[in-house]
Amino acid sequence: MATEVTPKRVTRRRVRTRANLLAAAFAVFAAKGYGRVSIEEVCEAAGYSRGAFYSNFDSLDELFFALYQERAELIADQVSEAFALDGPDLDVPAAVDRVTDVLLLDLDWLLVKTDFLVHAARDPAVAQSLLDHRARLRAVIADRLALAAGRFELPTVLDHVDSAAHAVIAAYDGVTTQLLLDKDVEHARVWLKQLLTALLTDGSRGLE
Incomplete structure (x- = not known):
């Protein structure tokens, strides 16, 4: 039964992480402009590591x-x-x-x-x-x-x-x-x- 619950928790967490990254990116892009923003800045604004970023986006x-x-x-x-x-x-x-x-x-x-x-x-x-x-x-x-x-x-x-x-x-x-x-x-x-x-x-x- 545990093996069925774990993937759901991971999926929910990933959805939440993705949503938080998008929300943080929106604020950073609006403030600095596309082309002047780094992955690190988005991660910092969202409170996540680069690993969290790359688990959701390739670039x-x-x-x-x-x-x-x-x-x-x-x-x-x-x-x-x-x-x-x-x-x-x-x-x-x-x-x-x-x-x-x-x-x-x-x-x-x-x-x-x-x-x-x-x-x-x-x-x-x-x-x-x-x-x-x-x-x-x-x-x-x-x-x-x-x-x-x-x-x-x-x-x-x-x-x-x-x-x-x-x-x-x-x-x-x-x-x-x-x-x-x-x-x-x-x-x-x-x-x-x-x-x-x-x-x-x-x-x-x-x-x-």
């Missing part, structure tokens, strides 16, 4: 990739939930408010995400992962808008839900780039809500 690149994947999947799930709360009768302004709160997240995430974008620009395999994530986000948005088709009208310039989904992601990219520079989270949230409302409606509650 710092693998950890960084896992960190991005974890956060990206969380965001995609949150966006999906934000769009689904109204059921088939999509309340666009309310959905915009919820999605804006999810998408903005925090400055630390934006710093890590930007580092990942730069890393992806130099590595085709990493770039494909980023493209896959963005495609998933667009699909979530497009599918939700399509489900509510007939209950609201997109502006003429966005004649298809796929175009609207692309525009939502582009607006987010633009606003968060400014946010990284001026650090004004509240202004960025207001500006993004205005942009998305103008993009997804007739603009009556749009830019002010």
Whole structure:
């Protein structure tokens, strides 16, 4: 019986160790930037040895990739939930408010995400992962808008839900780039809500 329990304890411990390493890495990457962080620094921040690190990751690149994947999947799930709360009768302004709160997240995430974008620009395999994530986000948005088709009208310039989904992601990219520079989270949230409302409606509650 003991031989059956031990592997479960080891598995739980390993899952916890991996989660702690990812959490520590997030803070270290946000503070110093990818390319300026060592395995030792991640281990020190998490309170683990190099052995614990290498039992979970082969390299710092693998950890960084896992960190991005974890956060990206969380965001995609949150966006999906934000769009689904109204059921088939999509309340666009309310959905915009919820999605804006999810998408903005925090400055630390934006710093890590930007580092990942730069890393992806130099590595085709990493770039494909980023493209896959963005495609998933667009699909979530497009599918939700399509489900509510007939209950609201997109502006003429966005004649298809796929175009609207692309525009939502582009607006987010633009606003968060400014946010990284001026650090004004509240202004960025207001500006993004205005942009998305103008993009997804007739603009009556749009830019002010």
